[in-house]
Amino acid sequence: MATLSSPTIITTTSILLNNPFLPKTPQLSAHHHRGVRSVNGKVSCQTKNNNGNDENNQFQLIQNPNTNTPYLLDRRNILLGLGGMYAALGSEGANYYNTLAAPILPDVEKCTLSDALWDGSVGDHCCPPPFDLNITKDFEFKNYHNHVKKVRRPAHKAYEDQEWLNDYKRAIAIMKSLPMSDPRSHMQQARVHCAYCDGSYPVLGHNDTRLEVHASWLFPSFHRWYLYFYERILGKLINKPDFALPYWNWDHRDGMRIPEIFKEMDSPLFDPNRNTNHLDKMMNLSFVSDEEGSDVNEDDQYEENILLMRKAMVYPSVSDDPNKAELFLGSPYRAGDKMEGDVSGAGILERMPHNSVHVWTRSNTIKGNQDMGAFWSAGRDPLFYCHHSNVDRMWSLWTDVLHGGNFPKTPEYDDYRNAYFYFYDENANPVRVYVRDSFDTERLGYKYEDQELPWMSITQQQQQQQRQQQRQPLLGGRLKTRTFSLVKKVLTELKVMLPLPLKYSVIKTKVDRPKKSRTKEDKLEHEEVLVINFKLGKSKDFIKFDVYINDGTDYKPEDKTKINLEYAGSFTSLTHGGGGGGGDMSHMAEEDMGKNTVLKLALNQLLEDLDATDDDSIQVTIVPKSGTDSIVITGIDIE
Ligand SMILES: [Cu+2]
Structure with a gap:
């Protein structure tokens, strides 16, 4: 396990810089999908503040595709479900919501x-x-x-x-x-x-x-x-x-x-x-x-x-x-x-x-x-x-x-x-x-039947590691972590430009946080979420990539996944029909290949662990593990 006290310098490989997928402008905040979103080509506009970030806006601009009339939606009503939507939109808006968001059902x-x-x-x-x-x-x-x-x-x-x-x-x-x-x-x-x-x-x-x-x-x-x-x-x-x-x-x-x-x-x-x-x-x-x-x-x-x-x-x-x-x-x-x-x-x-x-x-x-x-x-x-x-x-x-x-x-x-x-x-x-x-x-x-839940309380070995890192151990149930100042790793300040295929190497990039030094109340009410958008293509193998935050380790795709303090989560997918044959996913039309897919990871507790709650940005490492040849990362944002 990488220790937090050993400074490591990471450089981004040249393949990232010479990549044919690089767009002319950075696209780090291209995707925001919360509450209402576009379906079947219908328009869903969102108000954005100067940072291009709609996180703090209570209202959201929605366009009715039938009348081209824009509606201003109160986000709080979106959270309330359809009842709230009726209240916010009136009957016309309610119809729109129905066409926008009907349940998916089997024929x-x-x-x-x-x-x-x-x-x-x-x-x-x-x-x-x-x-x-x-x-x-x-x-x-x-x-x-x-x-x-x-x-x-x-x-x-x-x-x-x-x-x-x-x-x-x-x-x-x-x-x-x-x-x-x-x-x-x-x-x-x-x-x-x-x-x-x-x-x-x-x-x-x-x-x-x-x-x-x-x-x-x-x-x-x-x-x-x-x-x-x-x-x-x-x-x-x-x-x-x-x-x-x-x-x-x-x-x-x-x-x-x-x-x-x-x-x-x-x-x-x-x-x-x-x-x-x-x-x-x-x-x-x-x-x-x-x-x-x-x-x-x-x-x-x-x-x-x-x-x-x-x-x-x-x-x-x-x-x-x-x-x-x-x-x-x-x-x-x-x-x-x-x-x-x-x-x-x-x-x-x-x-x-x-x-x-x-x-x-x-x-x-x-x-x-x-x-x-x-x-x-x-x-x-x-x-x-x-x-x-x-x-x-x-x-x-x-x-x-x-x-x-x-x-x-x-x-x-x-x-x-x-x-x-x-x-x-x-x-x-x-x-x-x-x-x-x-x-x-x-x-x-x-x-x-009730059974002991060892993952609810931290293990002895992890406690020792945590103590070595001069921090108070995590407590069971609601977590309360007091962190002490740490010698931080030196991490790359480079922001890679997307889209970028995951085929060639590990991707490391800096990602800005919309809000740092959040209050206790804010953290309780809002989960800070890392959103990784990507195109997922056909694969004969099981698909997996791992995500780490502020980790200076030089990860290699062939290594076993390391579950450490910096580990944030993995994307995994079982293919349809599995490996070895050409039949997998063949029932999907060609245009369905390269589906937009999203991986969302909760950050609140992880940032506490890493003593990164006051930082302007974090470093995200994405490690391809299996079946990632057709994956193209299109967005890495924090919401
Ligand atoms: Cu299952």
């Missing part, structure tokens, strides 16, 4: 064979038995009430409850024996993921685009509903309505391996398509590529995993900024957006460790990253549902433990809350479920 009657399979040779497609919308009912809590609350427990403790374990195995065995015509069968359950994730459904009203539930704010809710019905089906098959799924407790040392119950070769929980090198190994929660190396000892790996968890869960929880819900859950995705959004991005919850656990588990020998490394096949591994159970638990912890307060825990937009999906329930009846009904697990009839 479930037009399921088509997904061509996302890695080389087309897998004789399967993703469509479940056709939904009959005449008999499809809207989800109602009273129709799915259970008398006993289901309690999901850690998978590594499964042997303590043999009866439950036998039930689980029996239920999966029955599920695997059901005929393909039954939507509750194992293969049909796997197809649910394939259909919603590999573009089998067109977007309702926008049949030229396909729905994809990953890399957006749909991700947490879709997977919660998916597991909800999967769990109910398993319970039904063994006639135990209180049956609960386990969770893969990868955020705890005891759970940082593939759980034993999934490794018994004669068990219905077994799947041969897993990485044989990882069966007994301590997980690397930032893993995306074998090429990153794996010579780290277990204790160090554990410490890094815990720090990663801490940065993913606790850091974005420090402020009460309602906008930060999108940082955690994923970026907006609305009707009219192309697959994965015109400007869209996965939230923290999805990027890591969710994506890395998928890649960690998938086969290292079979082509196409089966099963866990490809969307179409991930649901074939029973471990998938156990993994997503912990992802879902992270959402629940983020909501209930880290944000017990009264401010919004989810985006307040109606086009988010009113998005819906179709599933088959435990009686094979079709049901339409809404995002808005997915926020409360207790209301859905289940909860997670």
